Ligand SMILES: Nc1ncnc2c1ncn2[C@@H]1O[C@H](COP(=O)(O)OP(=O)(O)OP(=O)(O)O)[C@@H](O)[C@H]1O
């Protein structure tokens with residue numbers, strides 16, 4: 045199978061500090077790929093670079109035959125790549141519904157947008173109950189759902205998720221991971237960044253391990269789950 | 282009583298001008314997160330354009346106003362592109378603030394060079410005499426009525442634009458979080474440019490009204506109203522559009538009433554005193570709000 049997303053030798057600097065040291069990885073259509081690593085490993089930097097929030101210094105991001113490093117960030121969503129950013133970053137002073145509509149900003153067809161909205165309400169009934177509430181007053185878990193719903197509103201082919209389980213209670217974590225699996229079953233490819241490595245590996249097909257800006261390990265998720273060094277470093281066993 | 286009413290109305294009129302200027306300040310601050318200290322000087326530029334064009338067309342001020350709006354819009358866009366955008370990623374927000382002060386001096390000195398330091402007498406763009414009430418006791422000038430009406434129209438149109446249009450919603454998104462806005466597919470640079478365009482067009486309109494009410498024009502005409510409007514924006518809650526309106530009106534009324542009944546020397550001190558008191562009681566300004574972010 046040819047890759048939907050292929051990252052080649054990607055380097056990113058913050059000033060003189062090199063946050064990504066030439067990483068390469070790929071995500072095939074239909075997969076859930078996990079990117080795990082400790083704090084400061086460069087996970088968020090990777091996702092930000094994919095979405096064009098940060099410029100790459102070197103390397104290529106090939107997606108559907110385009111090189112994303114050469115495309116301005118506001119054009120990336122309409123190519124079918126959406127992101128659920130770290131810390132959710134919902135628009136606090138807008139209502140839930142306005143937030144969802146922002147997610148469909150690049151889409152034109154009103155009827156199609158409403159169709160997606162209905163689908164999202166079905167997936168997240170809480171969002172429909174609270175559609176007129178200001179997003180800033182939602183609970184953390186609800187904000188996470190909103191951030192996911194907002195990203196799905198663009199009708200993406202691939203969704204990048206940055207620590208969706210951060211700060212959530214175990215029940216909510218389970219719910220979020222269940223939703224990620226459902227979204228994937230509906231045909232959306234997922235690149236999942238997680239601190240909760242155990243959970244991430246349990247739903248992923250493959251995974252990459254990032255350490256201080258380099259990929260140090262990769263393989264099928266089930267293998268990494270049983271890898272001794274990974275168990276020690278990331279699974280707390 | 283009718284003299285009090287007269288002063289109140291002239292305060293309302295001055296306040297409306299502050300409000301229109303403050304709307305520009307507050308939009309640019311709210312969306313681009315910068316204080317465009319050159320904003321007041323855009324007013325002055327607008328006035329000189331009207332002065333020149335109307336002069337050349339033997340008093341046709343409508344054309345003058347339209348030309349001023351177009352050129353001020355272009356000036357706003359150009360300033361943002363040339364002077365502010367390159368500094369948007371700068372480590373310190375002071376960089377762009379100091380640049381704005383530089384732009385302010387640049388425009389004032391440019392006007393000085395072209396038009397000289399002498400005060401030009403500006404012909405009001407509003408020829409209407411106005412209305413008389415209470416058997417001639419209360420007269421409201423045409424420029425006063427037009428000024429108040431325009432500020433109300435501007436406020437309503439802006440609110441509708443932001444609440445109802447795609448571009449308006451994009452502005453709100455950029456105001457809150459540029460990165461998240463970009464993730465939605467919003468062109469952040471274009472949105473900020475549009476904000477500058479609207480703010481600068483409003484400055485041209487404010488200029489036409491200001492110089493019609495106070496018909497003396499010099500390179501420093503925009504400086505003090507600019508600062509007052511900034512105070513108005515902070516008073517109302519910087520970033521808030523209705524706040525700018527309320528702040529502007531309060532400031533205009535307080536200024537005129539204190540000039541009349543207390544002391545014309547002290548009026549500015551009183552205006553700034555009120556700002557200090559309001560900020561002590563409510564640091565975010567009258568309508569400013571901050572929603573607690575959940576972590
Ligand atoms: N804007 C920035 N300026 C300078 N350095 C930065 C910036 N953003 C991130 N870094 C640095 O780059 C490195 C990678 O950060 P990144 O946020 O990508 O880590 P992460 O893997 O997402 O960590 P976490 O799990 O804590 O979210 C860190 O050392 C961080 O300090």
Ligand SMILES: [Mg+2]
Pocket residue numbers: 087088089130206
């Ligand atoms: Mg991170």
